[in-house]
Amino acid sequence: MNSGDLPLILGIESSCDETGVGLVRGCELLSDHVASSVDEHARFGGVVPEVASRAHLEAMTPTLRRALDDAGVKLADVDAIAVTAGPGLAGALLVGISAAKAYALALGKPLYGVNHLVGHVAVDQLEHGPLPKPVVALLVSGGHTSLLLVRDVATDVMMLGDTVDDAAGEAYDKVARLLDLPYPGGPPIDRAARDGDPTAIRFPRGKWGDGTYDFSFSGLKTAVARWVEDSERDGRALxxxxxAAAFQESVVDVLTRKAVDACGEHGVGTLVISGGVAANSRLRGLAEQRCAEAGVELRVPRPRLCTDNGAxxxxxxxEVVAAGLPPATLDLASDTSLPVSQVLAG
Structure with a gap:
């Protein structure tokens, strides 16, 4: 079957501070447009849910129009609509779900409420083709740090480990604030670290060698804060x-070691890394090195597809349409804590 015979899927993402609309046929990306409200949150040092929800309301229709125009299709050409049903911010999710319901009802098309986290795994297919079965997936973002065993992206996803406190991206934001770097913290810390010595300070590795695939970054954030406070008190130059380099090395050291270990334990030959932090240069570099040493194929989507998007x-x-899974009804509700093992909501 060629790609033209596959259904045209409209995807809507509004779980946090990006309004994303994408159009896909199978593994072919036709268009992907994102309207971000990150600048509106920057002065607060983090996402403000009410601000995010209002931004989604304003951006939804124009973002949809740009996506349709870019793909060269009409809304009536869409065969099914997928929307993020969770996890995420309640008000933000509600905007996307309400829009998706309206389009589905008006067009008479099936509606699917899908899991945001599993979407971060599925998007790799738009970059590298169909996913092998199984894969291990490392999701690293401002809100989530999870390690998954994915036997089938539409039907069989299992959590291997999760953060017990701060997500990796959240730790980056908090440390950036300590260092007077701008929000969001990931890119400026990554840039600063390129001129630093990662061995200059030995920061702790949370849950290192604890026999689990869980993560913890709260203690690392506290260690950085104490280092800064002690340096200022003692008059040491910062x-x-x-x-930045020592902090970043601690984060990526734990992430990559646990991810590669999970591949070995479960006999999996492919690791997928996605989520906003997957754009980090040191994470990509160390993952490439450790995967090569372990004989594991590494797949990382391009940075634009790592961050939240409709594609x-x-x-x-x-994938869920191809698997023949049933669509949702129009009483589909958001689930802010939708478990990753539940690919479909409703």
Whole structure:
């Protein structure tokens, strides 16, 4: 079957501060447009749910129009609609779900409420083709740090480990604030770390060698805060590049070691890394090195597909449609804590 015979899937993402709309046929990405409200949150040092919800309301229709125009299709051409049903911010999710319901009802098309986290795995297919079965997936973002065993992206996803406190991206934001770097913290810390010495400070590795695949970054954040406070109290010069590099090395060391170990334990030959933090240069570099040493194939989508977007929701929607899973009814509700093992909501 060629791609033109596959259903056209519209994906809508609104779980946090990006309004994303994507159009996909199978593993072919036709368009992907995102309207971000990150600048509106920057002065608060984090996402403000009410601000995010209002931004989604304003951005939804124009973002949809741009996606349709870019793909060269009409809304009536869409065969099914997939929307993020969770996890995420309640008000933000509600905007996307309400829009998806309206389009589904008006067009008479099936509606699928899908899991945001699993969408981060499915999006890799738009970059590298169909996923092997199984894969291990490492999801690293501002809200989530999870390690998954994915036997089938539409039907069989199992949590291997999760963060017990701060997510990796959240730790980046908090440490950036300590170092007077801008929000969001990931890119400026990554840039600063390139001029620093990752061995200058030995920061702790949370849950290192504890026999689980869970993560913890709260203690690391506290260790950085104490280092900064002690340096200021003792009159020691602060090297922002060294602190950034040492902090970043602690984060990526634990992430990559546990992810590669999980591949070995479960006999899996492919690791997928996605989520906003997957754009981090040191994470990509160390993952490449450790995967090569372990004989594991590494797949990382391009940075634009790692962050929240509608294409990842459309990609997962294409998989659930291909699997013949039942669509949701129009009473589909959001689930802010939708478990990753539940690919479909409703």
């Amino acid at each position: 090297s922002v590049p060294d602190i 990842m929701i459309a990609a997962l929607g294409a």
